[in-house]
Amino acid sequence: MTNPDNVVRALGALAQEHRLAVFRLLVQEGAQGMAAGDLAARIGVPPSSMSFHLAQLANAGLVTQRRQSRSIIYTADFTAMNALMGYLTDNCCGGADCGIEAAACCATDEEARGAA
Amino acid sequence: MTNPDNVVRALGALAQEHRLAVFRLLVQEGAQGMAAGDLAARIGVPPSSMSFHLAQLANAGLVTQRRQSRSIIYTADFTAMNALMGYLTDNCCGGADCGIEAAACCATDEEARGAA
DNA sequence: TCCATATTTCAGTATTTATCGAAATATGGA
DNA sequence: TCCATATTTCGATAAATACTGAAATATGGA
Numbered sequence: 218m219t220n221p222d223n224v225v226r227a228l229g230a231l232a233q234e235h236r237l238a239v240f241r242l243l244v245q246e247g248a249q250g251m252a253a254g255d256l257a258a259r260i261g262v263p264p265s266s267m268s269f270h271l272a273q274l275a276n277a278g279l280v281t282q283r284r285q286s287r288s289i290i291y292t293a294d295f296t297a298m299n300a301l302m303g304y305l306t307d308n309c310c311g312g313a314d315c316g317i318e319a320a321a322c323c324a325t326d327e328e329a330r331g332a333a
Numbered sequence: 334m335t336n337p338d339n340v341v342r343a344l345g346a347l348a349q350e351h352r353l354a355v356f357r358l359l360v361q362e363g364a365q366g367m368a369a370g371d372l373a374a375r376i377g378v379p380p381s382s383m384s385f386h387l388a389q390l391a392n393a394g395l396v397t398q399r400r401q402s403r404s405i406i407y408t409a410d411f412t413a414m415n416a417l418m419g420y421l422t423d424n425c426c427g428g429a430d431c432g433i434e435a436a437a438c439c440a441t442d443e444e445a446r447g448a449a
Numbered sequence: 450t451c452c453a454t455a456t457t458t459c460a461g462t463a464t465t466t467a468t469c470g471a472a473a474t475a476t477g478g479a
Numbered sequence: 480t481c482c483a484t485a486t487t488t489c490g491a492t493a494a495a496t497a498c499t500g501a502a503a504t505a506t507g508g509a
Contacts, residue, residue: 247426
């Protein structure tokens, strides 16, 4: 996530009403995640549209997916999210002491997927 | 910056190679900021293109501008940037204790503009 | 006033993106 | 195997965005 292309792709993925809502929902769900169909119902878009949006988020590395029986569960990738925010604030104010903090949100993605 | 529309606009503004580079440059410049023409030269795009991109960033509230003689100096709006990041991580993991930190980067915008 | 510098607006074109119904694919269970 | 559920892919259309040269606007100084 440390190269401009990936960051642009991630920001572009989030720069859309429905995808932003999906991502925030997944961030709030945490490691549990949510199935594609549930997301479609919750956000209020047809399954095919949700699939399109989820593909963009996944392509951008912002969400991961796992199959659970017939459903595909999507989970926010917190590591990617933190890297994204770190990129935006990188070397803030030329490195002067200005109180910047690298946001560390939630568990790492490996933990979120229950890799334990 | 706390409503989805504004956030989408801000993310869309950053989701473009040149604008992302401009914003990061301004973040690194801090309160000093940089003139539109200098930005165009530094990024390597024609002045008219830079103007287009700066307008998008300004419209999204990510940068502010001030005139200094014949030049227009652009400065990153750190307050907006922090609000943006806060929006993405809002209620992370359902509010469970997961180590989330609201990133506080650099000075507030008022301070950055030298309102003292 | 006149000129040089700095930036923005305009116009036209090419590219990308969002949308969603219908059809295709994949899984689980009887 | 056959059916129901869950998701994705396809196809076509509408809308938004990026790009940049030329012209317009604004400022500062002689």
